[in-house]
Amino acid sequence: MLATLKFSKSSMRVQDFKLSDAGTHPNKAPFKCALFATDVPSDGPPGGAGGKKIRISSGVCDKNLHTFVGMALNIDYVNGMTDHDPRFKVAVIEKAYRSMDGNAWVEGYIYAKDFPDVVATIRYYNGLAAEHNWSEYQFGASLEMEAAVQDAEDGVLEVLEFCGTGAAILFAEAAAYKTTSFAAKNNKPKEVDVAMTPEQIKAMQDSMEALSKGMATITASVQTVVSEVGAIKTDLESVKAAKVDTEKKTTEETIAAELKAAQEKTAAVEKELADLKASKSNTPNEPVRKTLSASQLLSKHGGTSAEDATDIHTFCAAVDRLNLPPGDSLKLKMQARAELGAKENV
Template identity: 70%
Template structure:
């Protein structure tokens, strides 16, 4: 099972470490420090170890130490440089290795141009520790990692680290570090004593700067919280607007559906009324076929100069009059057919 372990809450022995001014890049101040001792239990219990000590073997160290490369170092001004602050990263690890004397070392650089106060603080307190042997002012490094552990077979209250992944480290006072035999000493590589000494005015200025930094971080936290609150408010407003838009769309759809239903009901009512009228016989009478206009018998014969025959009052007499004209059979047949319609003679008569 992986545990998140942070080495802290114990003293450590000062090692030879230099924070150098030399370097080709203006923002890189090289550092070097021993991170932890191998093959021996830690002097204190790291956070996440349930009160037990931990031990990292040389084989496990060799296998997983490179996971620290690329990780950052942080420093916690608000807690008096005695704890971890993963969100305030000031340096990066670019090399990790195990030395012959049994220590895991890391090299890297602090962003000196971005954090001149951090560089000045480390040099000042390490200068005091070196000059007056005040080990409580010596800076060290406290590692951070996720690890898989098991109870040691040869020692009680010790957890053996079986595998780990380095996630970073913290620069803090040696008094607060986990391994007594590891350190992050930040000592100036110049031999001039003036480089590590500061006047009371400088100390006061540095303390004021640290106080201002802490106030700025507090203000920044408040600003972030304000932004979060505003984002939540905006999100709430958007949700309300979306709900209102959905309600309006739904209302419009309902109104359209109501209009369509009314039109359908009106049409149905009209059809039902028309059907009822048909059943009750109230429909309009069928228009009568227009009366045919027929030519009278007198008109048919008058054009032949037969006035007396044109006064024939029946169809048979008319036909006899036509036969007496000795007309061509076709023309005679036409006259008879017209007369038949004029006299209203039905078929077969």
């Protein structure tokens, strides 16, 4: 049966994770290691395989191994470098190939300037493993991939194709593949010299104790950083919420102030209108202005009396004799014409 599995936390064959000092770039520490052996089942079931071992043939390896190029390597400080932490990437794969002995190899570099602690940790533990043949402290690499698999007759999942998504730097003890000649796990431990002095034994015990304390300190430091990041995130969310509340409150206060100002202005206008009405009602009636007739105006200017101006022609002749300004003369004639015409119509 064909199925697609994601080996996001699978531990595959681990080979010695070797660092080189040959790099000339200050931020590149070259490495070389084997990811897995081809044509043989894994010694244990990788994560995501449903409890079954897997096998990758040479043909499938040659066809798909290039997908690891450009992918990153991560390291898991929190769990004592025995698992994967895809979010903590410290290296990149530049080259992937299968050797004549059937192992899939990758080469690349660790960002040495950015992660000096990672480089120092790998070199320290690899040194202990090489000096004392302590295989449990040998570093290797464990791949991560998405794969299409099919059940084989021997109960092993046969990988039909895969896509490499990365790898993890971890202790060799965490590997599923342990049977190749390169696996540190299979190296026979050297016999302990029974002639060791008590001082030497005590020094070795102290070294192991210091090593354990160092690992605990690293784990605690990482957990502290995680807690601090969480606290910072909480503080940022609180500041953002407070800012939103302040902006909302400021907007509401501005609207309330504008509404109050409008209400006060309306009240002032209404009061002014009321005062005007009250003032008008309390003012005594003004005397009616008396309007002079045309004959009276003519007499005022020194002309014929009102009784002699009985028709419009006589009135106009009287006005002409006064030699008044054209405007005044025209005004008198027009008013006389209006008054005499009204009398004739009665």
